[in-house]
Amino acid sequence: MEAKAHFKAVRMGPRKMRVVANQVRGQKATAALTQLQFMPKKAARIIEKCLSAAVANAVDKEDSVDVDSLVIDTIFVDAGPVYKSFMPRAQGRADRIRHRTSHLTIRVSDGE
Numbered sequence: 001m002e003a004k005a006h007f008k009a010v011r012m013g014p015r016k017m018r019v020v021a022n023q024v025r026g027q028k029a030t031a032a033l034t035q036l037q038f039m040p041k042k043a044a045r046i047i048e049k050c051l052s053a054a055v056a057n058a059v060d061k062e063d064s065v066d067v068d069s070l071v072i073d074t075i076f077v078d079a080g081p082v083y084k085s086f087m088p089r090a091q092g093r094a095d096r097i098r099h100r101t102s103h104l105t106i107r108v109s110d111g112e
Contacts, residue, residue, distance in 0.1 A: 001058065001061065001062050001065055001109065001110050002058070002073060002107055002108065002109035002110075003054055003055075003057035003058035003061050003107070003108055003109075004054060004057065004105065004106065004107045004108075005050050005051070005053040005054035005057055005105075005106050006050075006103070006104065006105050007046065007049075007050045007103070007104040008080065008103050009080045009081060009101045009102075009103070010046055010080070010101060010102045010103070010104055011099070011101055012042060012043060012046065012100075012101070012102055013100040013101075013102065014077045014078065014079050014080075014100065014102045016041075016042075016043055017043040017046070017047070017077045017102050017104065018077050019041070019043070020036070020039060020041055020043040020044050020047055021043075021047060021075050021076070021077050021104075023035070023039075024036060024047065024051075024072060024075065025072060025075050026071070026072060027071070027072055028068070028069075028070065028071055028072075029051060029054075029055050029067070029070040029071065029072060029108055030067065030068055030070075032051060032072055033048060033051060033052060033055075036048040036051070046104065047075075047104065047106075050104050050106050051072070051106055051108075054106045054107065054108045055067060055070060055108060058070060058108055058110075065110060066110070069110045069111065070108045070109070070110055071108065071109060071110070071111055072106065072107075072108055073107045073108060073109040074105070074106070074107045075104075075105070075106045075107075076104075076105055077102050077103070077104050077105075078102065078103040078105070079100065079101075079102065079103070080100075080101035080102050080103045081101055082098050082099065082100055082101065083098075083099040083101070084096055084097065084098055084099070085097045085099065
């Protein structure tokens with residue numbers, strides 16, 4: 001049994017989110033939630049919220065699922081849309097600022 005959760009267009013760059021996602025890949029869902037709770041990164045709050053949504057989707061899908069047996073099957077971060085703005089510079093010039101976003105996908109399964 002497996003369940004998924006997606007977060008789209010998260011206002012954080014994919015490289016920053018992949019650092020946290022790589023640390024919890026393959027862990028049990030309850031252990032990963034505990035680890036994410038104590039990480040001092042903004043990406044940890046976002047991944048924690050998405051992981052708890054995936055666990056809730058698994059419970060809604062099948063009532064007899066044991067939450068302690070759920071494992072993070074796949075977790076990946078893709079690049080989302082890039083918002084562009086300009087910052088004024090000296091002598092009438094302007095630099096483009098690229099605000100990167102991410103798409104986060106988490107799939108949990110009970111190992112069967």
